Amino acid sequence: MKKQLFGLALLSLAMAAFVHPRADAQAPADRAVFTADGKLQRPDNYREWIYLTSGLGMTYGPTQPTSGQPRFFDNVFVTRDAYRGFMQTGKWPEGTMLVLEIRRSAQNASIDNGGQTQAARVTIEVEVKDSARFPDTGWGFFDFSGTPDLATTAARLPLTASCYACHKNNTAVENTFVQFYPTLMEVAQRLGTVKPTYDPSHKVSQ
Amino acid sequence: MKKQLFGLALLSLAMAAFVHPRADAQAPADRAVFTADGKLQRPDNYREWIYLTSGLGMTYGPTQPTSGQPRFFDNVFVTRDAYRGFMQTGKWPEGTMLVLEIRRSAQNASIDNGGQTQAARVTIEVEVKDSARFPDTGWGFFDFSGTPDLATTAARLPLTASCYACHKNNTAVENTFVQFYPTLMEVAQRLGTVKPTYDPSHKVSQ
Numbered sequence: 109m110k111k112q113l114f115g116l117a118l119l120s121l122a123m124a125a126f127v128h129p130r131a132d133a134q135a136p137a138d139r140a141v142f143t144a145d146g147k148l149q150r151p152d153n154y155r156e157w158i159y160l161t162s163g164l165g166m167t168y169g170p171t172q173p174t175s176g177q178p179r180f181f182d183n184v185f186v187t188r189d190a191y192r193g194f195m196q197t198g199k200w201p202e203g204t205m206l207v208l209e210i211r212r213s214a215q216n217a218s219i220d221n222g223g224q225t226q227a228a229r230v231t232i233e234v235e236v237k238d239s240a241r242f243p244d245t246g247w248g249f250f251d252f253s254g255t256p257d258l259a260t261t262a263a264r265l266p267l268t269a270s271c272y273a274c275h276k277n278n279t280a281v282e283n284t285f286v287q288f289y290p291t292l293m294e295v296a297q298r299l300g301t302v303k304p305t306y307d308p309s310h311k312v313s314q
Numbered sequence: 315m316k317k318q319l320f321g322l323a324l325l326s327l328a329m330a331a332f333v334h335p336r337a338d339a340q341a342p343a344d345r346a347v348f349t350a351d352g353k354l355q356r357p358d359n360y361r362e363w364i365y366l367t368s369g370l371g372m373t374y375g376p377t378q379p380t381s382g383q384p385r386f387f388d389n390v391f392v393t394r395d396a397y398r399g400f401m402q403t404g405k406w407p408e409g410t411m412l413v414l415e416i417r418r419s420a421q422n423a424s425i426d427n428g429g430q431t432q433a434a435r436v437t438i439e440v441e442v443k444d445s446a447r448f449p450d451t452g453w454g455f456f457d458f459s460g461t462p463d464l465a466t467t468a469a470r471l472p473l474t475a476s477c478y479a480c481h482k483n484n485t486a487v488e489n490t491f492v493q494f495y496p497t498l499m500e501v502a503q504r505l506g507t508v509k510p511t512y513d514p515s516h517k518v519s520q
Contacts, residue, residue: 155497156397159365162387166429179429181368191362211496218493219484219518223372223385225494278425287424288431290417291361312425 138187140205140236147261148234148250154207158191160184160289164213164224181226183209184289190237194292198299200282204237231258235275235283245272247283280306344393346411346442353467354440354456360413364397366390366495370419370430387432389415390495396443400498404505406488410443437464441481441489451478453489486512 138157141149165179186194190204212227231253239246242264249271250262265271280287280303281296287308296302344363347355371385392400396410418433437459445452448470455477456468471477486493486509487502493514502508 156364156394158362159389159391161432162368162389163426163429163431164370166431167427183365183368185365188362218486218491218514219480219516220369220494221373221517223369225369225372226367226496228496274425280424285424288426290432290434308424310425311427 138189139203140234140238142241143261146241147263148236148248150232150252150258150260150262151205151207151234154185154209154232157185157187157207160186160206160292163288179213179224180230181211181213181224183211183226185209195295198281198296198301200237200284202237202239206235206284208233208235233271234262235271237283245276245283247272247275249275274312278310278312279303280308344395345409346440346444348447349467352447353469354442354454356438356458356464356466356468357411357413357440360391360415360438363391363393363413366392366412366498369494385419385430386436387417387419387430389417389432391415401501404487404502404507406443406490408443408445412441412490414439414441439477440468441477443489451482451489453478453481455481480518484516484518485509486514 140151143149162181162183164181166182185207187203187205190200190206193199193201193204209232210230212230213224214227215224216222217225217227231251234250234252236242236248236250237246238248242248244267248264249269251265252258252262275283275285279285280293281301282303286292286296286302287306293302346357349355368387368389370387372388391413393409393411396406396412399405399407399410415438416436418436419430420433421430422428423431423433437457440456440458442448442454442456443452444454448454450473454470455475457471458464458468481489481491485491486499487507488509492498492502492508493512499508
């Protein structure tokens with residue numbers, strides 16, 4: 109019996125290794141890589157993906173300052189294949205991965221007078237579309253916050269995390285804030301993929 | 315004599331076509347393309363290059379608002395080959411092309427409360443490193459501003475344009491404001507390519 113169980117365990121391990129690429133394997137440049145226990149590997153090359161937009165001091169989402177504290181920049185990047193898919197269809201293909209990078213802002217840095225420029229990174233948060241892996245909503249959110257370095261892997265945030273409801277209820281296209289990505293919003297409007305329920309004047313109740 | 319001149323003109327045209335790719339030729343994805351008369355073609359795919367940084371309301375450079383007017387976002391992109399070269403050496407390879415994209419900012423758009431987000435594009439300005447084409451300074455600046463659409467080609471700005479002196483005197487690495495590109499400044503500091511004359515506290519006299 110012990111031997112049988114051991115054999116079953118070995119088989120499971122082998123299957124897990126087949127289904128989920130190993131965490132220490134060479135990470136592909138442009139897709140989500142999960143560990144055997146379902147954690148997302150930190151995508152370190154996201155600065156080489158496609159840039160979508162930046163905001164300063166936006167008040168939705170995590171890591172926002174309270175009144176009187178410094179304001180953060182947020183930069184959004186998406187995998188190149190996902191970008192190409194969206195530009196053609198106005199929808200996100202399976203495997204789409206978006207990174208929200210939070211950075212400190214600097215005031216009057218170098219020769220700038222009165223503006224804000226980008227400084228040290230605070231954290232990254234990641235959103236992955238994978239209907240097979242996340243059959244409940246089709247999307248997973250991951251927070252790589254850590255001190256002093258970011259975490260190397262992150263478990264999917266539970267469905268009770270605020271990002272799920274906020275993205276579901278307030279995004280212009282699928283589960284993403286395309287209303288803040290000017291070049292993509294044009295595509296979605298042309299291709300008719302903006303949600304019929306999207307209301308640009310809608311605010312989240314405080 | 316007329317015939318000789320005509321022949322010479324034809325020969326010149328043929329040589330020009332050889333040296334300078336035709337304006338209407340298929341534009342390579344990742345390098346500067348010049349017309350036969352030396353104008354730069356507008357690089358329409360720059361949003362697929364590498365993103366370097368954003369600022370909001372910065373007061374150096376053109377298309378800045380005066381007091382009380384809306385503040386603009388500026389986004390900087392660089393060609394992928396140039397980025398790879400910089401990450402390896404801390405210097406810009408020949409052919410490097412950077413785009414400064416100016417966008418309007420929106421306040422309280424969609425669910426955002428109190429922050430600024432990116433809106434319609436205002437213009438793009440381009441900087442190209444080409445020591446053979448620009449033997450005077452090694453760099454050329456190009457402004458594609460136009461109404462209602464951006465210009466499709468732009469002549470090199472004359473050396474009297476303010477960008478030449480400002481970039482020469484105030485940039486951290488070569489002719490570029492790497493002090494505003496956090497991920498690149500780290501590389502330049504590590505590889506020792508920050509100009510010895512660069513002073514982060516230096517301001518341009520008003």
